[in-house]
Amino acid sequence: MRVNFRRARGTANTEAALAAALERDGRTLRGTSAPTGDVTCYSLNVANAPALIAEMAGAGCITIAGGPYASGCWEEVARAADYIVVGEGERTLPRLLDAIEAGSTAPIPGTATAAGGFVPTDHAVRLDAYPPFSHRKGYIECSRGCPHACAYCQTPRLFPGGMRHRSIDACVEAARALPDVRFVTPNAFAYGSDGRTPRFEKVRRLLEALGRENARIWFGTFPSEVRPEFVTDEALELVREVCANARLHFGFQSASDRVLAALGRGHSVADGLAAVDRVLDHGFVPVVDLILGFPFETDDEQEATLALAEYLAGRGCRVHAHRFTPLPGTPLAKHPARALVPTARRRLGRLALDGRLTGSLSDLG
Numbered sequence: 001m002r003v004n005f006r007r008a009r010g011t012a013n014t015e016a017a018l019a020a021a022l023e024r025d026g027r028t029l030r031g032t033s034a035p036t037g038d039v040t041c042y043s044l045n046v047a048n049a050p051a052l053i054a055e056m057a058g059a060g061c062i063t064i065a066g067g068p069y070a071s072g073c074w075e076e077v078a079r080a081a082d083y084i085v086v087g088e089g090e091r092t093l094p095r096l097l098d099a100i101e102a103g104s105t106a107p108i109p110g111t112a113t114a115a116g117g118f119v120p121t122d123h124a125v126r127l128d129a130y131p132p133f134s135h136r137k138g139y140i141e142c143s144r145g146c147p148h149a150c151a152y153c154q155t156p157r158l159f160p161g162g163m164r165h166r167s168i169d170a171c172v173e174a175a176r177a178l179p180d181v182r183f184v185t186p187n188a189f190a191y192g193s194d195g196r197t198p199r200f201e202k203v204r205r206l207l208e209a210l211g212r213e214n215a216r217i218w219f220g221t222f223p224s225e226v227r228p229e230f231v232t233d234e235a236l237e238l239v240r241e242v243c244a245n246a247r248l249h250f251g252f253q254s255a256s257d258r259v260l261a262a263l264g265r266g267h268s269v270a271d272g273l274a275a276v277d278r279v280l281d282h283g284f285v286p287v288v289d290l291i292l293g294f295p296f297e298t299d300d301e302q303e304a305t306l307a308l309a310e311y312l313a314g315r316g317c318r319v320h321a322h323r324f325t326p327l328p329g330t331p332l333a334k335h336p337a338r339a340l341v342p343t344a345r346r347r348l349g350r351l352a353l354d355g356r357l358t359g360s361l362s363d364l365g
Helices: 012-024 049-057 067-072 092-102 168-175 200-211 233-242 257-263 269-281 299-314 344-353
Strands: 003-006 029-032 039-043 062-066 083-085 111-113 117-119 180-184 216-218 247-253 285-292 318-323
Touching: 003 012, 012 029, 012 039, 012 092, 039 067, 039 092, 049 062, 062 067, 062 092, 067 083, 083 092, 168 200, 200 216, 200 233, 233 269, 247 257, 247 269, 269 285, 285 299, 299 318, 299 344
Parallel strands: 003 029, 003 039, 039 062, 062 083, 180 216, 247 285, 285 318
Antiparallel strands: 083 111, 111 117
């Protein structure tokens, strides 16, 4: 049975991880630009979902959809796709393919169909059981899950149960195939911990083990961002000592403590400002995420976030600002973004022209 992966923007690391998982199952996952073969697999996110759902509806092969959008909106996606993998795919996808090949109609845990509904999963993936990539290289996912249930974020809904970590030995083994080692994790400085209380001795052991392999290490920069309350002198000294990156990327999100509390962020505006000070003191460039247009945000709170963006840019930070997007499966999924204040695009556009704002202003509507 020929199994393909529909390549689209933002899905390369998913393809690498699924290809590695299928390889353990004796299968090959082939990249494609259109549905073809016996089975075509899709990874849907909020950006690519409209086009790919329409494509699946007219595909001439069996279609399997996964990813954050399909997991959060499986009933919608099941109107076009034959099968949905809900949540983690490393174990579920091989089991589903085996059933399809055998002609079995028995429900597979962790999948959904239009006719059979959703069958809850019966497992959580142990990261060491699956390599992060094989022949198609990708990032090393060193941690999965997050205990901070931020209202706009899909991560704790896709991967419930707190944090899981890939072992140091497994990370080092994967790193040997890469000239530059980059990680996927919701909070790089939470490696080895429960995600609430840092265990920097674990982070040190990971980075020093990689350093002994003469790897160029990028840690705490996209796609391995950090949380502001985890930004300490100890963590920054370690990154300066071992890693190659000159930037540190973290989410600040709002200049309002009320908004941060409503989101369940678990940190304050003061925590964010303290993180900026520490990052600058240690000679790194802070890359700071801000979100505008939360449904419950007031005009004054949005103005404060715009003022924060200008303040941070003036201090030498790179600001990544985008408009709130309701993501499926989150508490804010059915709450559209509120309108931006009239000055938002002009003020952020000025920062972008000055080279101090990253991201796309098209996100701001």
